[in-house]
Amino acid sequence: MKFIAPKIIAALTISLTAAAASAVTFSEINDRVLTPACAGCHGAVDASADLDITKLENIKANLESIKAAVESNAMPMASELLPEDKALLLKWIEDGAPE
Numbered sequence: 001m002k003f004i005a006p007k008i009i010a011a012l013t014i015s016l017t018a019a020a021a022s023a024v025t026f027s028e029i030n031d032r033v034l035t036p037a038c039a040g041c042h043g044a045v046d047a048s049a050d051l052d053i054t055k056l057e058n059i060k061a062n063l064e065s066i067k068a069a070v071e072s073n074a075m076p077m078a079s080e081l082l083p084e085d086k087a088l089l090l091k092w093i094e095d096g097a098p099e
Contacts, residue, residue, distance in 0.1 A: 024092045026056050026099050033085045037076045060097050067093045 034053050041048040051066075052058050059066065069075035070089060081089070092098070 023095065023098055024088060026059075026092075026097065029089060029092050030054075033081065033089045037079060037081055037085070040078065041076070056097065056099060063093055063097060 038053050040046075042051045042053040044052050044054045051062055066075075067090065070081070070086060070093075073080070
């Protein structure tokens, strides 16, 4: 019985380490999804709906509306996100949009 606890702790440590290592960053989301799919309308030059997605603080202030627009396929308007990019963006938002 005394050997079970260390094995459980080791398994949890490995799981938590893997989860932390797989956290998506703003840089990754920006390069893979936001710049190609969103910045044309929501960039620093043309911030449609007063949303400039080039700054993380602007995204964080609008997380719920961005999430709703992406989930409902209302955004992006010009094209459809690839399913894996949409899933990645939504996961990043659900994680609190980490840097």
